[in-house]
Amino acid sequence: MENTGIQLPEKYAIFQTGGKQYQAVIGRTLGIEKLDVAVGATHEFKEVLMVKDGAAYSVGAPYVENATIKAEIIKHDRGPKIIIFKFKRRKKYRVKNGHRQPLTVVRFTSIG
Numbered sequence: 259m260e261n262t263g264i265q266l267p268e269k270y271a272i273f274q275t276g277g278k279q280y281q282a283v284i285g286r287t288l289g290i291e292k293l294d295v296a297v298g299a300t301h302e303f304k305e306v307l308m309v310k311d312g313a314a315y316s317v318g319a320p321y322v323e324n325a326t327i328k329a330e331i332i333k334h335d336r337g338p339k340i341i342i343f344k345f346k347r348r349k350k351y352r353v354k355n356g357h358r359q360p361l362t363v364v365r366f367t368s369i370g
Contacts, residue, residue, distance in 0.1 A: 266310075269311050269369060270282060270283045271307075271309045271325070272306070273306045275291060278290070282303075282329070282369060284367065284369060285365070286366055287364065288363070288364055289362070290362055293331070295331050295362070297332070297334065299331050300328055300367070301330075302328050302329075303326065303328075304321070304325075304326055306327060307322070308322065309325050325369075325370070327370075328367045328368045328369075328370075329364040330367055331362060332364060332365055333362075334362055334363075335361055335362075337358055337359040337361050340356065341355075341356055342355040342357060
């Protein structure tokens with residue numbers, strides 16, 4: 259097997275929230291879809307798709323049973339601005355709009 263230089267952590271999990279999938283590693287921060295949880299509170303993710311602990315893998319069908327990920331809410335923020343520009347040629351129709359997606363920054367505390 260060829261070494262690609264990518265270092266995966268010993269323990270991590272793949273979970274689902276907001277219609278997207280993310281990788282959780284203890285101690286890392288991550289911006290995810292907005293959650294209605296107060297800053298400083300702890301949130302528990304139960305839709306865990308896969309857990310890797312050392313050499314052991316647990317893959318769910320669709321979710322791993324009794325697996326949870328706990329995370330601390332760091333802050334609520336907004337993502338980068340995305341420009342939406344519509345136009346129709348030769349019709350003098352131009353519309354320019356911007357959008358910033360609300361997100362929540364979390365720090366993972368435990369995978370169990």
